[in-house]
Amino acid sequence: MIGTVAGSAAMYHAMTSLGLASESRYKGPIRLEGDPKGASVLVLGAGLAGMTSALELRKAGYTVQILEFNGRPGGRNWTLRGGDTFTELGGHKQLCEFEDGLYLNPGPWRIPYHHRALLDYCRRLGVALEPFNQLNHNALLHSVRAFDGKPQRLRAVKADFQGQIAELLAKVxxxxxxxxxxxxxxxxxxxxxxxxxxxxxxxxxxxxxxxxAEFRGYTRDPGGGLTAMPEPSEPVGLSEVLKSRLWRYLRGFAHYNFQTTMFQPVGGMDMIGKAFAKEVGDLIRYNAKVTQIQQDARGVTVSYVDAKHPGAVQQVHADWCVCTIPLTILSQLPLDVSAAMKSAIDAVPYAASVKIGLQFKRRFWEEDEAIYGGISYTDLPIRQIAYPNYHYNRAGRGVLLGAYLFDGPNSYEFTAMSPAERVARAVEFGAVIHPQYKSEFENGIAVAWHRVPFVLGCSGDWSDETRAAHYNNLCQIDGRIVLAGEHASALPAWQEGAILSALDAIGRLHDRVVRT
Amino acid sequence: MIGTVAGSAAMYHAMTSLGLASESRYKGPIRLEGDPKGASVLVLGAGLAGMTSALELRKAGYTVQILEFNGRPGGRNWTLRGGDTFTELGGHKQLCEFEDGLYLNPGPWRIPYHHRALLDYCRRLGVALEPFNQLNHNALLHSVRAFDGKPQRLRAVKADFQGQIAELLAKVxxxxxxxxxxxxxxxxxxxxxxxxxxxxxxxxxxxxxxxxAEFRGYTRDPGGGLTAMPEPSEPVGLSEVLKSRLWRYLRGFAHYNFQTTMFQPVGGMDMIGKAFAKEVGDLIRYNAKVTQIQQDARGVTVSYVDAKHPGAVQQVHADWCVCTIPLTILSQLPLDVSAAMKSAIDAVPYAASVKIGLQFKRRFWEEDEAIYGGISYTDLPIRQIAYPNYHYNRAGRGVLLGAYLFDGPNSYEFTAMSPAERVARAVEFGAVIHPQYKSEFENGIAVAWHRVPFVLGCSGDWSDETRAAHYNNLCQIDGRIVLAGEHASALPAWQEGAILSALDAIGRLHDRVVRT
Structure with missing residues (x-):
């Protein structure tokens, strides 16, 4: 598939000449020109950064191997379906009991339109996409301290905020x-x-x-035949709009990262990882837990053990190494790199995040409340309820994202619970927003990223200060080793960051190989 | 299918008790209780109003027939695909040359989440839906009188308008x-x-x-590896934002009728008409052009001729008649109804509207400009360019809606042109927004609704005054005749209006039959 789709070159020329270009750093498929003369590269990690590196390096003529800790490709590009099991740090093992066709993406779950590299790989690899609905005007905004705890329709909050602001400024x-x-x-x-x-x-x-009413909605919608005329609804006053603080959710929908049009792969996010693995799966050694990374002037030697049955240490040698191992784990390994890079590796904490998938007997959010996809926000500990952006308007079961936590204390609290307790709490809090939870809930699964063995956190959590002090040191080629992954990008937690960091790293690596 | 999906009754109970209900007039599947004792109903028109009536009336025990002018079901619920032909009033015949899988919906093309009746029929009839993307932050807003005629990204216009308004009010x-x-x-x-x-x-x-930049976009997006840091973009000043008048497009995206989540049937809007016809197709006599509608105390007699080969007049008799013939045509027929209803029928003009579909060699709007679905707006005569909300991110051909006119003079001008000239003008104007038109255009098809033989206009164009004077008279049961269709609703031009008007009409008709 790779490279066979026509028009990529023409495309980026057209973008530039139009002056309407996406301002992406991605300039089309990478061209690694020049002969690497049989040089070998060992890639550590078969997530999107690792597989992008392997795919492009092999294409450029390198001998490539990948070591991967998990028994599957993708890393955080991961989807849980019925029959899947997941054992977290601490030993709790969960069996996913979702009905066939339903799923949870514990990691990345949406793709912005301006993530050009990821979208181009999806296109080249044949990954079918469908819209991810971030903004649903009929979803709910909820605060326990506003409107007597009653959820409000997003459309009404938005219309009232805009209307009251507009009236105020018009008066002035x-x-x-x-x-x-x-x-x-x-x-x-x-x-x-x-x-x-x-x-x-x-x-x-x-x-x-x-x-x-044409914006906030009606008390009684327009209808047909006799008595069809609509009845307006009653706006909320300025003071109540402001004091509700529900306006704080409005900015998110206009944020560059969450603007329409967003996408998700049809069938689950891991369709991307699987598509990459179709290309580079033959290079991957699964269940390989790296224990040491050594280098000298001639090459890199990586030691590993079988992750499931740790026994004899094995070694792989290569001329170069692209290491995409998360910093949480890399910082614990014996590693021959400069003090500057070592400091950088040690400097970046990983964000806490928890996602909880809940299966219900029926899609009551659609049937009862006309909420099709999108996200409701609340100041309850669950923070969000995200409705599935697939199987719209169908009868039958559905899986919600019943909680998505990513701020510190709240996430740590849920991380400390057993998976069963997390699910129970998500159902308990969610029922405040949707009372149907009580009668319709069937089963759930909870992923707390600090307890996920292959990453020990959600993503690199850079502060401005840490970035100023360490980022460039993290990204430099250190001898024969270069790092890649979302942590080595200005797009932390995004798959695009992982891919762009890989393309940048292998581009520089290739320059060095060809020049020396 | 009908009535076999569980939960409809429970569903509407839940909606009410939650206080979060959609405010729709639709209260779930209609229940026509009581024995019609073999009464017969003749339905005129196999659009959504007619087929809804037929489906529910037969289910309630009536003997039902439908007369339909076209050789297909659906009426304005209509999709043009490669191989289809369309002959408009005046004799111009067009052959649609779209590639297989691509289409134009000349009539309705989107379904709001609050059109509960239509969505319930889609669900009961098994019509698969996918999101219709109305608001695309990366689509373009364009005025020949602003920014030297250069199209602007919607996200930038929106961010700058909000930002400047916010700064102004904060200062005050x-x-x-x-x-x-x-x-x-x-x-x-x-x-x-x-x-x-x-x-x-x-x-x-x-x-x-x-x-x-987190809202309006960057000059240089965040990237990966070295030199990954983003560069902000330059906002437009208050005065220029205001004078551009591009703000006038922003309201549309928040309008109740166009709010997320909207839908389209997978494969074309006529999947709905076809799904209805699976249920009631056996009742439809196609190519039947009604020439007269008579009634007396005992029933209704309708005369018709073969629409394609007009010859001998034929007649159908029934106890009752549900007439969904558009008022443009009904007003020209001999018809036995009260003076009040006749006045109402004569009082409603039909809106002009033109839609033009254009096929291009490649989906340059996605490839070059990262515009996935949604609509660009312009003050050029084409008014809108709407990007397809299917086959996202795929290589190959695509069909745009290259013009969508619905205000008077502009639409009349295009209606007066030949179809080929309409297409040529759409390409010429569209190239101002997307220069790629010139090299990528392949073929097009243009539907001017005032020249569509089966309706002679887009939809009933009620003024407040006309509605006050005539609407109730239009909707009353007149002897043995009752009218239905979008024109007999407070939702003109929407399929929901057609269905709700039909449900209201047959509900009242059934009451009368059971009571007498």
Whole structure:
């Protein structure tokens, strides 16, 4: 498949000449020109960074091997389905009991439109994509401290915030309070804009009428035949809108990383890892737990044991090494690198994150509440309830993401629980938002990333200070070793970061090989 | 299929008790209780209103027939694919030359999440749905009078409008100009909200930095490895934002009718009409052009001729008639109804609308510009360019909606052209937005609804005055005749309006039959 799709070169030329280009760092398929003269590369880790490296290096003429800790490709590119088991650090083993066709992506679960490298690999590798719905106007925003704890429709919160802001600014404009800073002509246009965008009436008021209802929704929708006329709903006042603090969720939907159009692979995120493995699977030694990484002037020697039945230490030798092992684990290994790189490896903590998948007897969120995909947000410890973006409008079972935690204390609390307790808590809290949980819940599975043996955390959690001090040292080629992975990117936790870091690393590695 | 899906009754109970219900007029599958004692109903038109009526009336025990003008079911629920031909009023015949799998929906093309009746029929009839992407942050907004005619990314327009509005209101707040109307406590929260939602910096300014770039996009995206750090982009100033008038497109994305999550049937909108026809196809006489509708105290007699080979007039008699013939055509037929209903039928003009589908050699909007689905807006005569919401990220050909006109003069102008000229103009104007049109265009097809023989317009175009004077008269049962269709609803042009009007009409008809 690779390289057979026409038009990639033409495409990036067109992007640039249009001036409308995606501003991605990805400039199309990497070209590793020049003869590596049979040089060998050992890749550590068969996640997306490792498999991207292996795929492109083999294509460029290198002899490539991959050592992978897990018994499957993909790393954090991972999907749990019925029949899968997962044993976390501490020994708790879970069996996933989801119905056939339903799944949880414990790791990455969405792909922004501007992640051009990942999308190009999906295209070249034939991974079918479907939309991931981040913003659902009919999903819920919930705070235990607002509206007596009753969830609000996102559309109403959004319309009321915009409407009240617009009315406030329109009033100020009409009172002449902008005269010093905004021209009269612009003030006129501003009033038009506020009226249009804020759903204001002719008097620039945001009120209960069919204008505001066209955005926040109706008490009674328009219908057909006799008695078909709609009835408007009642907007929430400025003070209550502000004090609810539900406005804080609105920014997320406009964030570059979460803007429409987002994608997910049809059938689960691991379809990407599997597609890569179709290309490079023959290079991967699975269940290989790396125990030591040595290098000298002539090459790299990596020791490993069988991860499932640790016994005799085995060794692989290669001219070069692309190491994608997460820093949490790499920092614990004997490793021959410079003090600067070692300091960098030791400097980056990994974010805590917990995801909990819950299966229900029926898709009540769609059937009862017309919520199709997207995410409800709450200040309850579960933080989010994400509805499946597949099998829309079908009868039968469904799997929700019943909790997605990623801030510190909250995640640590859930990480400390047993998996069964995590699931029970997710059901308990979720029932506050959706009372149907109580009668419809069937089973669940919980992944706390700090307890996931192959990564011991969710992703590299760089602070500005750490990045300033260590990032460049982490990314330099150190002798015959170069690191790659989301931790070696400015896109932590994103698959695009893993791929771009790999392309950058192997590009520099190849330059060095060809030049020396 | 119908009625075999469990849970519909439970579902609507749950909706009500939650207080989170969709405010739809649809209360679940209609229950026509009581024995119609063999009464017969003649349904005129096999669009969604007609087929809904036929399906439910037969189920309730009626003897049902349908007369349909076209040689296919669905009416405006219609999809054009390669090999299809279409002859418009005036005699121009077009052959659709789209590649297999590509299509144009000349009529309805999207389904809002709150169109509960339509979604329930899709579910009961097994019509697979996929998301229709209305809002694409990476699509373009374009005005010939703004930014030297250069299209702007929607995300940038949105971020800049919000940012500038937020900065303006924050300044006013800090200057104490809200002190009379907003409490100090609320002002504090307002400032926090404006900063969060408007992407303001610590000083409440909207500036070129990594805060605004997180919404409007970067000059250089974050990358991987060395030199991975992002570079912010330059926001547009308040005055230019306002004068561009591109803000006027923002409201549409938040409109109740166009909010996420929207749907389209997988494979084309006519999958719905076809699914209905699987249920009621045996009742339909196709190519039947109604020429007269008579009624007396005992029943209804409808005369028709073969639409393709008009010859001898034939007649059908039934106890009752549900007439879904568009008012444009019904107003021209001899029809025995009250003066009040006749006036109503004559009172409603039909909206003009033109849709043009264009096939291109490759999906350059995705490949070159990272635009996946959604709609670009322009003040050029084409008004919109809508990108296909299927086959995302695939290599190969694609079909755009190259023009969607629905305001008067503009639509009339295109309606007056020959189909070939419409297509040529769509390509010419579209090339202003996407220069790739010139080298990539292959073929197109244009549907001007005022020239579509079976409806002579897009949909019933009610004014408030016309509705006040005539709507109830249009919807009353007149002797043995009742009208249905989107024109007999408060949801003109929407399929939901057609179905809800049919359910309302047959409900009242059934009451009368059972009571008499």
């Amino acid at each position: 404009t009409q009172q002449g309070k902008l005269d010093e800073t905004v021209s009269k002509e612009d003030q006129e246009i501003l009033l038009q804009a506020l009226r249009s965008w804020g759903a204001l009436d002719n008097g620039y008021g945001y009120k209960a009428n069919l204008i505001s | 707040t800090q200057q104490g100009k809200l002190d009379e109307t907003v409490s100090k406590e609320d002002q504090e929260i307002l400032l926090q909200a404006l900063r969060s939602w408007g992407a303001l910096d610590n000083g409440y300014g909207y500036k070129a930095n990594l805060i605004s």
